[in-house]
Amino acid sequence: MKVFINNIEYEADSNETIIQVADRNGIKIPRFCYHKHLSVVASCRMCLVEVEGVRFAQPACSTPVREDMRINTKSEKTYDAQKSTMEFLLINHPLDCPICDQAGECELQDVSLKHGDDHSKYLEFKRVVVDKDISPLISTEMTRCIHCSRCVRFGEEVAGNKELGLINRGEFTEIRAFIEDGVSSELSGNMIDLCPVGALNNKLYSYRARTWDLKQHSVISPHDCIGSNIYYHVYSNEIVRAVPKENNEINQTWISDRDRFGYQGIYSEDRCRIPQQKIDGQLKEVEKQSILKSLNKQINENVKKYSPESFGCFISPQSTSEEMYLFQGLVRKLGINNIDHRTNEQDFAYQDSYPAMPSLGTNLNNLHEFDNIILIGANIKTEFPILTVRFNDAVKKNTNIYSYHFINMQEDFDVKKNFVMNNTDLLSVFQDHSLESCRGKKNLLIIGPNITYFYNQSLFLQAIEAFASNINATVGYLTDFCNSTSGWVLGNVPHRLPGGEKIKTSGYNTSQMLEGNLSTMVFFNLDPDNDFYNSSALINALQKSSCNIFFTSFTTPIIEKYADFIIPITTYAETDGSYINIEGKFQTFNKVIQADKFTFEGWQALNELCKLNGFDNHSIASVRKDLVSLLTNVDFSKNKKIDYKTYPKNDKSMIHKNTLRHIYSTDQIVRRAKSLNQTNQAMNRQIYISKDLVEDNPNQKTLSIKENEKVFKISDFHVKDDLPRKTIVYSSSFDNKFTESKSTFVSLKK
Ligand code: SF4
Ligand code: FES
Structure with a gap:
């Protein structure tokens, strides 16, 4: 019309x-x-x-x-x-624009400039609303509120968690949190953007700068595999806030709190800033110009002295695609095939039949087209908070969501049925191919990161693939890091080159490396204290190895204790980079802030080492050109037959021990984001045990858990009534480690 x-x-x-x-x-x-x-x-x-x-x-x-x-x-x-x-x-508005953080980008200010009057006829007292401390992330100035109710509707309609409401009437109307604890949604920061005035403000940005002095840079979220688009606002070479960059195919106009406030981790006190080398048994600070030469000399000596097969090379899937491409290129040119990015996994029997890279199996915009979505070992609310918006939308459009997990976790969208069972029962669900209600429908099975941690993940993947073909379902993955896709497709695995090409003689995977006898270990952008499937196995390997090399942005206790070389490298915000999201979208970003002068850009350090060895010299542009041409030629078809090995039989007396990924422990940057780690969700780090473990003695305060030959005493556990029998689940935490292995069997020591 x-x-x-x-x-x-x-x-x-x-x-x-x-x-x-x-x-x-x-x-x-x-x-x-x-x-x-x-x-x-x-x-x-x-x-x-x-x-x-x-x-x-x-x-x-x-x-x-x-x-x-x-x-x-x-x-x-x-x-x-x-x-x-x-x-x-x-x-009733206080007209306090000179001291309001919203000034310069305030809808009320803009509109009053055009439509407002230059004097007020109102001579009575203005109303004043007392502020509430609703969150460590959001500050309030409720006298400025104009009761537009955007924040209330956002909670109800988008985040699926209505925490703010309008109370009272007329003059006394107020926006208030319903519960004393305030706001705890993982998407709460979006209310700051939605608020058209300065009533809801970014606590971290409070009085830090004036909006017109900020420089805007776009980046891609490094905290999950969705690849949300973000703008960082920079003042005086410091990131002072993050806001969403609209991308209707990915994050629409929203970002999660993890993406909004996670950058704070970049400014952590344990940032690694100076190159160090072990000399006479002591770590000593060395010149930036000389460290790479000494390192290269040591690497080449060790290749000759021990052999390339005695090297173990690990890279974080949070590294950029450029870093991943150069890392594997350098390592392979030195004759080393022992390379892996899957440091949290322990069963790799599946690897030959895995697709070129993990994928969601659909686009985010099409999730609502499925009749049924079955989540297996994934909690959207805490692991992929931005997807809550998509799942809420899908539910409204009649998609049924089912969840299978080893723990009952809350979601902020309607889950039609929640199945909570231990790993063995979970496996039998998929081995028994009879979910009749899914037959003849459009189904999507989503495998979450927790499954990849299982000691028998290959068996699960095999059962899920068979189950999917039986009910004609699409299988999709949600990975634990933002760039696991590149880890696979760019050849940071022991059995494939970039593009998925198979290697004749495969190198060792993470667990083979840790259990073998390595002469030299190389870690790129990894937090060894938290990012390995088994910390004991890692420490054993570090003790046995004669040279441990860490390219790192942070100094951790393990690095300080075992390093022979420490090369400080940039975080994602201090370098040019790119990530491939779980839909396969290749997204690039440029440096946002300048790093310290003794810090190397990750890709540049690798490129320098290539040059010192007489290999190709690269630039960011040349690497990206290689990546784009590589990605256009990849065969993404899947081999549905998944190999698995024989696993130890489950003795019924054994207890299942699983790790639950904590929302603010998922990667090394977010672990260090102080404000996020002060939220209610962050406080909720627990060791959960099933009630049968204390049935005989409900007042038992301490349990002795035997894992392998070690005994751990736990006293701060929480008995969870709805946990399956014989189960312990511990929430991953930055400073409280109760771990040998992330998924295993343990027993109770009486
Ligand atoms: S969005 Fe801001 S102005 Fe609107 S009701 Fe909420 S607090 Fe008030
Ligand atoms: S009534 Fe239309 S924008 Fe509020």
């Missing part, structure tokens, strides 16, 4: 409102309560516009268009209506 706005003809759909047509055509209409991703409440009346033939100005956000409708956004009638609305809104 056609409509006329300011006498110009525009095309419109019959289900559109005036504001939608205006927005699509770049015609400005002021608004406070309207937001394109929220329901329409038409409560602020700021968007009133003149519609020909209608006596009063109409709210553009809630008025549907009709054939030949004539709208005037610039008439006197429109202007008067908007001006009166502004006058009412400003009655």
